[in-house]
Amino acid sequence: MTGSVPNAPRIPTVRDVAALAGVSPMTVSRTMSGGQNVSAEVRTRVHAAADQLGYRPNQNARNTRLRQPTGLIGVAVTNLGNPYYGQFALGIEDEAARHNRHILIGNSREDPLREAELLDGFTGRQVEGLIVVPAGNGLGFADRLGSLPRVPLVLATRSIEGLEKDTVLVDDVGGAHAGTASLIGEGHRRIAFLGDVDGIPTARRRFQGFTEALAAAGIPFDRALLAPVRDTAAASVAVQQLLGQPDPPTAFFSVNNRTTVGALRALSGHRSTTGGRASALASFDDVELADLLGIPLTVMSHDPRALGAQAASLLFDRLAEDRLPEHGPARPRLVQMPVTVRRYPSPPKG
Amino acid sequence: MTGSVPNAPRIPTVRDVAALAGVSPMTVSRTMSGGQNVSAEVRTRVHAAADQLGYRPNQNARNTRLRQPTGLIGVAVTNLGNPYYGQFALGIEDEAARHNRHILIGNSREDPLREAELLDGFTGRQVEGLIVVPAGNGLGFADRLGSLPRVPLVLATRSIEGLEKDTVLVDDVGGAHAGTASLIGEGHRRIAFLGDVDGIPTARRRFQGFTEALAAAGIPFDRALLAPVRDTAAASVAVQQLLGQPDPPTAFFSVNNRTTVGALRALSGHRSTTGGRASALASFDDVELADLLGIPLTVMSHDPRALGAQAASLLFDRLAEDRLPEHGPARPRLVQMPVTVRRYPSPPKG
């Protein structure tokens, strides 16, 4: 890791361009950054030399000299392969592009160690700010954060208890409540919950909304209907098992798009083998094509791209404020993104 | 954009740590990078001071001084919101993490101007290499490339005619040929093609495989069955129109996951309203849940994550080679990722 590259072709610098154009490095610098106070003749000569050598100003050296921010934003997500976080990253990228910033992205794989590595790397590269989806349950995050530098940090999707930072969440509790209420309104009483409630905080919040809706309707929750699954395959197996029980649930609440896909596979298979009345499914997160399967489906839908854009927006607000701290730092902000409940097939009008 | 930040809290440097620990900056530097030849007593004092100030070595300054590479890889994709490119990015990230690199990611939105901006920004930030999915049809890319620096470049998913660079492609022609042959084997003769053949090169290559398979079976292609669609909504409309024709196609070839989703919506709706025999669909790219819809489906499947990993792998090979150019630069490599054809429901055994 240490030591310079022996045979790498040298990248041209201001000095190389200056020598070729027959001027001083200073004149090259001036020409490259606007060309104020440079004669037209010299300007063209410098540009020609720069083009010939393929010269690009070294932004890193530039930032060092100017004590300027780097224009970099660090983003750490838990699973880049999940389409959800693709949309999320897209929202951030849009907003970052608008503010003329680039994004450094990293995948923590829900691993706090990898997350710490990432944040270390980001800060070492002098990012101006961080947007983080905390890995796992976020335990210990605040401790690790203690050693982070003072760049602005926005938490997305998951909050950290006791950590006062700008945060963007989905209205998990309200959305889950509304979705569950919709199932109850259709007459369901035995509703299973698919999701690992002890894992990530998001699942816990959705479970909270779920139980609140049950309680509001006076329905006790049978703990036997709680399936602590975390991925597609496990969700599929759990649904099959639950349907095989003596007193099976008539509906399922699925905690995210991964478990929903698993549940849909199981329900689809079950319907075709038994021919019985299809069990209903309520899904937190949209899943493409799910509405075509003929399974009674309630979707608690939200927009990950908007969430990403919102997170970036909070971050840039904070950066702007740091530049003009007239009133001292503002208190951390918490934004909840709205959740919409939809029903497939659409309920009859009236 | 120019000018330093007035009120930003100063970020601690080696000098600050040195002053606090009562040693020279040099000793701090040594301590932070391994601690060779530093007494245990001083080492602990320096670490304490660094922790107290929240000091992080400035990687940018470090790289400048060491003439070391930055550990950054630039990645430009055309649509970060497409789950396909999420998986692709994941593959790159995996491989980059293995090589201890970070990735700068940008979304070109199929816009060559934005793409050029991105690549400029990346190279200005001294990335060690670039992985690019060329925007649009790639026309003019080589010209823009002329002004790029000499860092290694890997093209992914789409190649640029006349540009000799490391490239990773999907076996579009072979895959499309095999998928089409599968439809023909099931007895289909009138097969529509959903995809904009004049747009991105990938679509053109898949169309080539499609027509080759038809030709091999002695089936002429009716140009009326070519629907130049680029997104989900347009694909859906096109399928409806084609099915409404006097002599409708019995099968559809869909050029990518976006058009497949549109086609599935249309076919699903058509089947439920007419009750007739369902038209078959061959889809280039996997689509989650598509196999559950009860529509005869042939999938030409490939692994975007593996593709990303392969692209990154080529890049790191090239970087390693640049370090030890014993035999001069190797010729550009072209890797074709394999395509697997699957049938849903599975064909009977035997």
Added chain:
DNA sequence: AACAGCAATGGTAACGTTATCAGCCAGAGT
């Protein structure tokens, strides 16, 4: 006792960039 060898530490300079200041020269105003 003299000296080599080595560990620990610091001074200096350089990476590529640009802010700052100083110098030069042409043309305008007196």
Added chain:
DNA sequence: ACTCTGGCTGATAACGTTACCATTGCTGTT
């Protein structure tokens, strides 16, 4: 002829870092 202005150019130093060399003081050998 003289300053004065303002456009153009370059020398110097500094951003935060570390390679390189010099210096100090210690141990172990002869």
